[in-house]
Amino acid sequence: MATKKRYFGEWLLDFCSLACNELKQIFSDGGVMLIFFGAGLIYPLLYNVVYRNGILDDTPIAIVDEAACSESRRYIRELDATREVEVAYKCINMAEAEKLMQERKVKGIVLFPRDFGEKLQRMETATLSVYCDMSCFLYYKNALMATNHVMLQEIGQIQIERYAAAGFTGIEAAQLVQAVPYEENNPYNNAFSYSIFLLSAILLIIIQQAMFYGMSLLAGTQREQNRSFASLPGHLQGHGMGRIVLGRGFAYWGLWMIIGIYIASIVPAIFGLPQRGEFLNILILLLFYVTACVFFSMTFSTLIKKRETVFVLFLFMSPICVFLTGTSWPSAAIPGFWKYFSYIFPSTFGSQAFINMSTAGGDLSSAHDQMIALTIQTVVYFILATAAVYAENWVIRHKDEIEEKKEEFEKEIGIDFREEDIRIIRGEAGE
Amino acid sequence: MSTWNNIKAVVLRELRIFRQRPAYLLGSIGSITFCAIFFLTFFRDGLPHDLPIGIVDNDNSSMSRNFVQQMDATQLGKTVMFDSFEEAREAMMSGKITSICVIPEGMYADVSANRRPVFTYYLNGLYFVGGALAYKDILTMINLTNGAVQREFLRAKGVNEREIMGRIQPINIDTHQIGNTTTNYGYYLTNMMLPGMLELIIILVFIYSLGAELKYGTSKQLLKTTEGSILDALLGKMIVYTVLFSAIGLAIVLLLYHWMHFPIAGSIWNMFLAMILMVLACESLAIFIIGCLPIPRLALSVGALYSVLGFSLTGFTLPVEALPPFIQGWSAAFPLRHYYLFYVQEVYFGSGFAGWWPETIHLLIFLFLPLTVLPRLKGAFQNLNFPTN
Structure with a gap:
């Protein structure tokens, strides 16, 4: 019993210190702040201003x-x-x-x-x-x-x-x-306004993308400074992946729940977008969605080695995510492969659920399928993020061996030009 | 050494950087290949078909069943039956069906007895293309139904078949979709999405290329290579990237208008010209952004913000004239907008030089942007006096 208690106490302590440490990291990094607060807070406003009148008249x-x-x-x-x-x-x-x-x-x-x-x-x-x-x-x-x-x-x-x-x-x-007169109803988007449709779809995509870019930026920075995002506190001796993922995740989760409420609830109110859903339902959706996004971002930020490369490598995915939601191009017409591909992104389900609940005014049952999908994503990405942390720790511990193997391999197939390149790029001194 | 040798040295150095850091080629060729595959396969259907249309048949007569069968037989629609309106409404709200048709109780009996039953339909305008197309389909079908009732009446009156048509439909519209005869969404969107993606990639990769020199402190070496000339250094870099991005751009033009046979009224050679001008304009913009903000991550963030906005402000989805007046002017600040105006003239109207010459000038004006930041960029390259993270 005592050991169990000690274990939980230690777990909680690690969890809190990791979460606090992560928050400190976030707030001391200007780039991450710019993405989280600049993009997270200003982008939704900017899009609302651009698409203020979405109807083309005359x-x-x-x-x-x-x-x-x-x-x-x-x-x-x-x-x-x-x-x-x-x-x-x-x-x-x-x-x-x-x-x-x-x-x-x-x-x-x-x-x-x-x-x-x-x-x-x-x-x-x-x-x-x-x-x-x-x-x-x-x-x-x-x-x-x-x-x-x-x-x-x-x-x-x-x-x-x-x-x-x-x-x-x-x-x-x-x-x-006219033997059968007809009556037309377009309850959610009366005049087929381009803005109402597009803004409802992209608001939640902004949450996912900004979180992913910010988190990757931080992960890249830490890797550059040789203190990996995934490295474990010393006393854990290679155990406790769960605490790392949950502790760090919690810092982002708390931050993004606040930004999420702003994006999903305050921004539409400022610009008069239809808000037919109940606030409580939107909050429940955010709970599911932000959690899935945190683990999604954590998993994929493992791929980022250098600070800035996340933009160079992944920015083009943002417009593609909009198409994958199935709001512009009907999901009935999305080819099978891309439909499965869209399941990778929490935004696919998050946007659909947001449209159904907030803009169309459904209750939780109208987003039933999406909620289940988000839950599955959360579980899968939690496991993947834990695995990624584990793998990265293994790589860190075996760094020298891997480096040696790599050089050997390069020599073997004759692409051993690294040194010469560095000399020419960086100058004779090889600064 | 002469300018020519300086530039040559920068070019060779840049090629070594490519070999050293795969992010450049992966970020340009890799991303655009993915985008090309995505957009060309995603819109494979061109025009969606078999959109789910919910039916609540309260009548269950031969007439209503006939209506449902006919609706199901249209190319656009596929009917999904519901027992109650409540169920159908929930399905529409959750995005499973695009629209609902409610066939009133006793429709057949009412039609036979001249009581004019009211047919009601509901659309979900939040799923945009699906909703709009289902709307078109339902409107066509209900008007055909009305026509059929009238035809029965005229037949009973003994009007001959040839005259019946003229009476049921006195006016008909013959629609000509210029440049996209099949209303193919794939043509419409891919034509602009791929150059848009290229714009985004050029701006980011080029900012990254210049920013990396600052970040890793190699910019001094770059200036040493050109004996302190920032102009030579930028020219050398621009040559490498212009060749790379133009090759990608030309591949896009060839892919769209040659291999995939997208309709083009004008000449593919003019589209090559448009593409090369856009590449140069985007590179100039990238230099301008990093010159104004010689802090790699800030410049990249600004570049990302700017290039994503380009899709909205180009006006190929929501036209620029529908944007708020104070936003409209900003569209001119995006090379993609000028590419779009060029492309409309060449691809849709085939109007040639007379149609698109102003856009070539607008795109060339972007080339003057780097000149305004040369001294500042040189200072940053030389002194490395800006934060690198």
Whole structure:
């Protein structure tokens, strides 16, 4: 019993001293502070400012009205009245409109062919052409939505007029034209705002990425100074991986829970992003997510040997993480391999859970699968982080032997140029 | 020694650094290879298909079943049946389905009796592309259903089939998607994501290359190699990196427009030019950043912050005109923005020199940036009087 008690006491003592030591490290390193507080606190604000109004209104389009009939004129008026497009130019022929498009003064062209009015009079289908600038899909979406909505409206109008001429009016005509009226609901993102969708997805990615970069920066620094991130306190004599991982992890965890609450709860409030979830649920999500991120970062920071290389080697993963969440590109269309690849990152599940709970307003059950995935990630990354600490300690203890083997190997295959390189890069003295 | 010899010595020295520290080549060639494989395989489908659309069929008539079957048969949609709206709503909230169609009770009976039952649908606009495409699919299907009802009526009245079409659909739209006829998201995004990744990589790797000289105190040796000329030193470094990054850039252009057959209206040679200009502009920016802040980690952090923002401010996803007015102007500070404007002219409109010449000038202006920081950078290289960590 006594030994057990002593063990726990010692464990707790080590745990606390490791956590305190780590916090001291974090706060005494300017680079890490810049990433944690600069990126962690300012980046979410910056993105919110950039994407403040995520809706593209009044995309300029050009009209080529060769038909010049009352129907085409009414169509044009209604197009101009839509939210999506604005009739910026009326051109006499396609060549003029094409030139405007190439000069990027308009983002779409609507052409009413010469026979548009005639065909309507003959009760045939009249076709109008829309030419879209595909360089940005929001232009295309606007041009397409506006012309299609007006088309549906116009079809109804024309049919009502025709049925009226045939003696059907009022309810009777409406029943013929639209037997099944429909009602549209887009509850979470009413106008398909680009900002609401993107910001909900990237807020939690910022947590993961900033934590990973900061932690790697610190790990790299410590490795450079030959006191590894993973090295164990002397008295442990090679045991107690758990305390190292948990003790150091706790320092990051505490810090990032605070920054996490700021990012997930305060930032959306400042910028008026929808916050339909309950604060308690968001807090529970953060508990799971930040824990998974800590062990994830700890595992992968093992790969960083030098301080700055984390940016050079891993910054490109940030935009890729956004695609992997499945919020922009639907997860139904993500190829199998990349779907499995996305399971590596806590952000995949964290973002989805955040969108479902905070933006869509679901309760914990709407993030059920994601929570389970985050728990599995936490366990797996805890084991991997412990293994990494163990492996690194082994390497540190066998450093000389490994170095010797490496030199031998280099000599053997004839790439023994290290010394000469260093001399030329660093100067004759080999400073 | 002449300038030429100085530059040659720097070039040879730089190649030795590559051999010594694999991070440079791994960070440039390795990362871009990964990105190329990622984007070209991730958007393999081009346009998503079989998006899950939830159906709550309260009617269970031949008409509603027919509607569900037709919806399932569309390329975009795949129907998922739910017994109650509550279940469907939870599935939509948790992102499992893109949308819900609620077929009202007694729809068939109401349609037959001219009572106009209301069909309701719900979209999840938070899963952006999926939501928008499901919206399009549902709208098409419900209008076709209405058309079918009307067709039955007209047939009963004895209108012939040829005329029925003109009556059901008096107006039709014929859409022309210029430069991307199949609405392929892969073309749209990969075209810009890969150069964007290259921009990010150039800025970081080049800042790191210059910063490492400061960090390891080798910058004195670098200046010694060029007999104290910072210009020669930077030129030598730029030659090595321009060759490296241009080769990567040209490989990207070849990969996209030649091997993968991405549509291009203009000439691939002009895209080579755009790429090389962007490489030079990004390198100049990197020199400018490290020149202003000769502290390697600060410069790298600023470079990282800047280059990630480049994706947002280039305006290929959310156009620049939709950004807040005080942000719009900043887009000009990103070489990627000018590359984008160049690429739109060449790839979509094929307008050639007349279309994109202003962008070449804008990109060349970036080359003047390093000149403003030369003295400061030389001082830092010579005296190593800035913190290295």
